[in-house]
Each structure stands twice: as C-alpha cells, then as structure tokens.
Amino acid sequence: MNLGEADRILTVFTRKFGKLKAVAKGSRKTQSRLAGSLEPLQLVDFMFWRREGRELALVRGADLVEYNPAPGRDLAAFAAGSFAAELVDRSLAEDEPQPRLFSILLAFLKNIRRPGRAQTALLGFSLHAADALGYGFPLDRCAACQGRVALTGGLWLDYAVGGLLCGKCGAHGTNRTGERLSSEVLAAMRAASPAVFTGHEHAHAVDSGCAMAGARAMDRMLAYHQDRKALLTEKMLGALMRGSDE
Numbered sequence: 001m002n003l004g005e006a007d008r009i010l011t012v013f014t015r016k017f018g019k020l021k022a023v024a025k026g027s028r029k030t031q032s033r034l035a036g037s038l039e040p041l042q043l044v045d046f047m048f049w050r051r052e053g054r055e056l057a058l059v060r061g062a063d064l065v066e067y068n069p070a071p072g073r074d075l076a077a078f079a080a081g082s083f084a085a086e087l088v089d090r091s092l093a094e095d096e097p098q099p100r101l102f103s104i105l106l107a108f109l110k111n112i113r114r115p116g117r118a119q120t121a122l123l124g125f126s127l128h129a130a131d132a133l134g135y136g137f138p139l140d141r142c143a144a145c146q147g148r149v150a151l152t153g154g155l156w157l158d159y160a161v162g163g164l165l166c167g168k169c170g171a172h173g174t175n176r177t178g179e180r181l182s183s184e185v186l187a188a189m190r191a192a193s194p195a196v197f198t199g200h201e202h203a204h205a206v207d208s209g210c211a212m213a214g215a216r217a218m219d220r221m222l223a224y225h226q227d228r229k230a231l232l233t234e235k236m237l238g239a240l241m242r243g244s245d246e
Contacts, residue, residue, distance in 0.1 A: 009056070020048070044063065048060065074112075101133070123206070135225055139164065151183040151186060212238075
C-alpha cells in the first residue's frame with residue numbers, strides 16, 4: 001500500500017514472527033536501495049525495528065534472497081501466486097508464527113516456476129494450507145459415515161462439517177452449507193498430493209480447470225469458517241477458467 005509521496009506499507013509473512021506490517025520509507029523513489037527487494041511474492045531477508053506497543057514496524061534493511069521470475073512472466077503463475085498470498089493474508093492475524101504454513105508457501109512459490117504447473121501447485125497449496133490452518137480433511141472418506149468416497153455419483157463438500165460427504169450422506173446437500181464437487185475435481189484434489197505439490201519429477205500436472213475449481217472450493221470453505229468473503233483473486237481464477245474454456 002502506498003503511504004504519502006514516497007513510502008509503502010508492506011504486509012510481510014515471516015518464518016519467525018508470522019504476518020506483520022511494516023513501513024518502507026522512501027521505497028517508491030527510483031534511487032531507493034530497497035526498491036529492488038520489495039517485489040511481491042519474493043523471498044527477502046528483512047531487518048525490522050518496531051517500538052513496543054506500535055502496530056507498524058520500520059524496514060531497516062531488505063536483501064533479496066532468491067528471485068522468483070514466474071509471477072512476472074506467466075499470467076497463470078501470477079494469478080496463482082496472488083491467490084495464495086491473499087489467502088495467507090486473509091487467514092492470519094498479525095504476530096502469530098505459522099512456520100508450517102510458511103514452509104508450504106515457500107514450496108509453492110518454487111513449484112510455480114515450472115511451466116504448466118501453476119494451477120496444480122495452487123490446488124496443492126490450498127489443500128495443505130487448509131490443513132495447516134486446522135481445516136484439513138481426508139479426500140477418500142465421508143465426514144459423516146466414515147465410508148469410502150468413490151469417484152462416482154454425487155459428491156458434496158460440506159463447509160460446516162468440514163469435509164466430503166458420500167453420495168448417500170450428501171443426498172440432501174441442497175439443504176446443507178457447501179457445494180457439489182464433480183468427480184473430476186475430486187480426482188484433481190487427490191492428484192495434488194505432496195509429491196505433485198513439491199514438484200516431484202515423475203508427477204503430472206492435473207487438468208488446469210479442475211485444479212482452479214478445487215482451489216476456489218477450498219477458499220469458499222475457509223471463508224465460511226473464517227467468517228469472511230471469498231478472496232478478491234478468486235475472481236481472477238474464475239476469469240482464467242472461462243478463458244481456458246473458450
């Protein structure tokens with residue numbers, strides 16, 4: 001966010017302190033030594049200073065650790081990265097460390113560098129992030145009867161229950177909080193396993209439309225539990241889905 005004529009307010013996700021906000025003074029000036037290190041979705045080594053009791057920290061130094069060109073070169077990678085960043089931002093309070101989620105986000109940002117993997121990586125990120133935030137669920141068991149969920153018939157993602165319902169338990173899904181999932185989307189969610197998510201060499205990317213549909217469904221479930229609206233970048237994924245169908 002711009003502040004005044006030359007400053008910015010940054011939202012930073014750190015391994016040690018969780019999410020925090022900081023002022024980068026003069027960072028919008030072309031000659032600023034900070035400018036090159038403050039691009040979105042990059043891994044940066046920051047030095048912060050914050051007075052006790054103050055909400056905003058002050059950026060004293062910033063060194064780019066590893067440059068990730070994917071978000072600036074690939075629209076799908078940019079959309080996926082923006083979605084993941086907003087999900088983290090909207091899901092976390094400030095000053096609450098989340099080292100597991102930090103590691104998941106790092107792995108995701110590395111994986112979107114691989115051509116054609118952005119949507120698969122995003123679905124994997126959404127599933128793993130939900131689990132790290134306490135909302136994960138089995139992709140092969142019914143949350144009601146604990147029976148095995150087959151890739152046939154009606155499938156229901158129940159937000160309130162926090163999991164999948166088999167065809168029998170989800171028969172009255174229209175009266176529940178949630179949404180129907182196609183067997184193709186559930187298959188994509190299962191395929192976005194840890195091996196795919198971390199970029200295993202023998203893993204295959206899943207259908208991009210199904211991957212984006214699965215990621216959007218996970219966001220809607222998280223939004224229900226976090227009492228928030230769907231992500232703004234969710235609309236970007238929807239537009240990409242429509243574009244891929246044309």
